[in-house]
Amino acid sequence: MNAAGANRELLLDRPEIIKVSLTNICNYRCVMCYNPGLRQMRGFIKEDLLWRIMEECVEAGIGKISLGATGEPLLHPKFADFLVRAKQQGLWVSTNNQCQPSNAGNNDNVVRAWNQPGQSEHLQCKSR
Numbered sequence: 001m002n003a004a005g006a007n008r009e010l011l012l013d014r015p016e017i018i019k020v021s022l023t024n025i026c027n028y029r030c031v032m033c034y035n036p037g038l039r040q041m042r043g044f045i046k047e048d049l050l051w052r053i054m055e056e057c058v059e060a061g062i063g064k065i066s067l068g069a070t071g072e073p074l075l076h077p078k079f080a081d082f083l084v085r086a087k088q089q090g091l092w093v094s095t096n097n098q099c100q101p102s103n104a105g106n107n108d109n110v111v112r113a114w115n116q117p118g119q120s121e122h123l124q125c126k127s128r
């Protein structure tokens, strides 16, 4: 096999996973993190945009989505809804967060959503 053929085999038709930042808002100021120094408007992703991203992932045959953030994803008030919708659409879903019980004010909803049928990677705590 020549080099051109080898390169073609290494290229994917589509990404394996889409990583989405749900927010750049964070309630911590970890010393090693770039987040506290971000000089940009802070906010949350709009629901409509995330629904569209999920639909386009499914249409394009991209089976994995990461609901992460450049801030703390569980601060998004709709995090549990996002998790449920991703699983309902058959997406493998992952996230990482601070594992702080107070975040989002809806931790029970998040745990229930996480336990819905579907493929997922357990919540991981960010290092702080």
Ligand code: SF4
Pocket: 026, 027, 028, 029, 030, 033, 034, 035, 036, 070, 071, 072, 098, 126, 127, 128
């Ligand atoms: S919790 Fe995460 S996003 Fe927030 S400052 Fe710490 S490392 Fe950065």
